[in-house]
Amino acid sequence: MEELWNVLKPAEQVELKLRRLYTQHHFSPYHSNNFEEYRNYQQNDQFLRGSSIITFTGTDGRTMALKPDVTLSIAKNTPSGEARRVYYVEDVYRQDRQAGEYQKIDQIGLELIDQITWEDQLEVVKLAWESLAQVGKGTLDLSHMGILDGICQRFPEADRQKVLHCLRDKSSHGMDALTEKAGLSATEAEKLAKLVRLSGDFETKYQKAKELLAEYPQAQAGLAELKQLYQALQKEQLSASIRIRLDFSILNDADYYSGLLFQGFIEEARETILYGGRYDRLMSRQGKEQGAIGFGMKLNHVGQKVPTDNESSGYLNIALPKGRMGDAVYDLFTKAGVAAQGVFKDNRQLIFCDEENKLRFFLVKPSDVAIYVEHGVADIGVVGKDILMESKAEVIEFLDLHMGVCRLAVAARMDFEEDFSRPLRVSTKYPQITRQFYQGLGRSVELIQLHGSIELAPLLGLSDVIVDIVETGTTLKENDLEVIQDIAPSSARLVINHATWRFKQERIQTVIEKVREQL
DSSP states (O other): OHHHHHTSOHHHHHHHHHHHHHHHTTOEEOOOOSEEEHHHHHTTGGGGTTOOOOEEEOTTSOEEEEOOOSHHHHHHTSOTTOOEEEEEEEEEEEEETTTTEEEEEEEEEEEEEESOOHHHHHHHHHHHHHHHHHHOSEEEEEEEHHHHHHHHTTSOGGGHHHHHHHHHHTOHHHHHHHHHHHTOOHHHHHHHHHHHHOEEEHHHHHHHHHHHTTTOHHHHHHHHHHHHHHHHHHTSOOOTTEEEEEETTOOOOTTTOOSEEEEEEETTOSSOOEEEEEOHHHHHHTTOOOEEEEEEEEOTTTTOOOOOOGGGTTSEEEEEETTHHHHHHHHHHHHTTSSOTTOSOSSSOSEEEETTTTEEEEEEOGGGHHHHHHTTSOSEEEEEHHHHHHHOOOOEEEEEOOOSOEEEEEEEETTOOOOTTSOEEEEESOHHHHHHHHHHHTOOEEEEEOSSOTTHHHHTTSOSEEEEEESSSHHHHHTTEEEEEEEEEEOEEEEEOHHHHHHSHHHHHHHHHHHHHTO
16 A cells, blocks of 8 residues: 555645645535636636636537636536535646746645634644645734725725735835825824734734734624634644744735635645635625635645756845846945945856855846746835736735836827827737726727837837836937826835745845935
8 A cells, every 4th residue: 555655646645635724624526517607707807816817619609618716616506595515626727927828737625615703714724734834834813804895995996906915015105195095094094004014923913913913893803713723723732834924914905805814825736726715705796695605725836846056045135126226226236235345246147146145146137137036036026006007916016216217108209199990009018007098098008029129110100109218318309209297106116026025024124224315
């Protein structure tokens, strides 16, 4: 029997262990069809966190989808009022945003659909903990929709999604702008800025969160529920390889989740590998009376070794853009006492090590910084907000460095007159931002993607207008162009990898606070 076990792949061993664990807790196996009607996923696309869906036409003419999610299928196929305790081991198919290709994700998880009790909730979180422990050493981060909703109520309805994004990105500078717009007091604005940045060991961060949320009753109730859950977990005989953290950047879709939120990370992976929470709102949107809670965990990474440079594993890795911006950021780091003087050398090297402070700097193309950080090769990076908006990189946008200040704008010839009888021809290096901007205006456009000398396009008749970054506007004026619409401001942002933040927070926090003092 041992010989048979040893021939199994690591992911297969984990799967069998978890099947046994879930069965012991009276969860039954569930298998869904590989193909389902597309409209079910189309109506709940936000629940999929923006994943693209593979579709095809069935033999009866219906539009079908290759399954991108299991939870939606289970919720859809559970009759109203019926209780279910199920677990699944399924393949789902989603698009890898960076690679632009579809990928198969090996997923295991469970769903409990019923009139959810406190005991049910505790049981699911315990199983999430033990599931994560089977994969590696890591953290289970807790948050609550009641906390997020309580904060959002202080802002106008139109800005609440932006508030959630600030919490997700730990963007205190973004929150500062929103609190000023909402007319909140300086004291409240300061508390919310601190709340955005707050995360870490549950025991040490809970009291601080309680103080900052003192005037938010709904948020206090959510925090109290998390405290009760934390205390109950401490009494259980659970694996010591998992730590519990408090982190309000955990943000599953607000239209579907209704209470507890949690995510799991392990040191061997550079991404979130476990997502879970209470999703009563999803059930309600499908006309179901029950509540629901569950989680799903990726198994793709199990047994895979993340490529690392063993000699540099003890360093904090920082990706900087080549050129003047990278030099300016390095100077800022030295002034802050974070990095030693003279590390950057006047040669063709791309990697520079600061042995004194255990920092390793990479010089990369500005548009690639976010990719290095998102994939965990770099722990920290500095990148323009325009690039973050275009790439939609899943990173923590922690700090505005107030460098490289500019704006994204639409520019045209000074004699330009728009013809609404045809699509507007737009040349740009920012197709995603441009498409989203004009969709918001309800304007039909023809996009022409360029990579340099954008100003030439309207001068030579290639396009009607351009979308580009504008700093002083001098180049536009010299070419008889002018800004006709502003899209968004931009400046250099300090970004952090999500998984790295969980395991190197203390070191990163020290760097950030020293840099912040220099701004």
